[in-house]
Amino acid sequence: MSQGIAWDPGFQRGGFLLHGVTGALLGDMRCSQDDRCPQRIQPIILGRQVHGSRIVVVDGNKARLSRLPVPETDGFLTASRSVALGVCVAECAPVFLAVPRKGWVGILHAGWRGLAAGIVKKACRSLKRRMGTTNLKDLKVSIGPHIGPCCYEVQWGVAQFFKRSAALKADRSSWVLNLGKEIAIQLEECGINPASISEANFCTVHDPGFFSHRRDGDRRRMLAYIVRK
Numbered sequence: 705m706s707q708g709i710a711w712d713p714g715f716q717r718g719g720f721l722l723h724g725v726t727g728a729l730l731g732d733m734r735c736s737q738d739d740r741c742p743q744r745i746q747p748i749i750l751g752r753q754v755h756g757s758r759i760v761v762v763d764g765n766k767a768r769l770s771r772l773p774v775p776e777t778d779g780f781l782t783a784s785r786s787v788a789l790g791v792c793v794a795e796c797a798p799v800f801l802a803v804p805r806k807g808w809v810g811i812l813h814a815g816w817r818g819l820a821a822g823i824v825k826k827a828c829r830s831l832k833r834r835m836g837t838t839n840l841k842d843l844k845v846s847i848g849p850h851i852g853p854c855c856y857e858v859q860w861g862v863a864q865f866f867k868r869s870a871a872l873k874a875d876r877s878s879w880v881l882n883l884g885k886e887i888a889i890q891l892e893e894c895g896i897n898p899a900s901i902s903e904a905n906f907c908t909v910h911d912p913g914f915f916s917h918r919r920d921g922d923r924r925r926m927l928a929y930i931v932r933k
């Protein structure tokens with residue numbers, strides 16, 4: 705974390721893109737405040753997030769004219785330069801996607817509902833279709849800060865969707881969900897090389913540098929963004 709922004713240096717290496725997640729230091733970045741991209745990149749495309757699986761492919765020229773935010777959307781992909789794609793998060797994971805060789809970047813808002821609805825697999829399918837390829841061996845993924853398994857206690861109603869990434873607690877009263885692991889499993893099922901997936905080791909509940917709905921009990925959000933340079 706530097707100047708209130710967390711990012712993954714390995715994912716950004718090569719100069720193809722910029723990405724990051726704002727921390728608490730930069731204040732509330734709820735999606736209604738859609739002109740607050742920390743690196744002053746304009747426009748920034750945001751969705752009215754519904755924990756769904758709809759992904760919109762952004763055409764940079766049209767995006768500059770359209771009204772924001774995009775209705776009922778939790779993910780974006782683009783091959784356009786200088787258009788920032790954003791999602792607002794507090795405990796859900798921002799998932800950053802990049803295929804430098806083909807010129808694509810993307811971002812997903814991935815909480816348990818979105819994952820159960822298939823947002824990761826839809827993003828992979830959409831990328832394949834747009835790039836005209838049957839494999840995603842060049843896709844690199846960075847899973848941003850989110851609620852860690854240390855703090856993510858859920859009931860069976862949630863755990864039932866994630867039999868591989870949820871673990872029953874020792875006292876058998878509830879389950880613990882590992883969002884990052886679930887995202888990685890779903891990516892690998894889409895053919896992504898595990899070595900191409902990295903995960904931030906922050907827990908947004910434990911780390912006071914981030915907002916947390918569970919810890920703070922309010923609606924403050926952080927902005928995750930990615931832009932192809």
Ligand SMILES: [Zn+2]
Binds near residue numbers: 909910
């Ligand atoms: Zn934690």
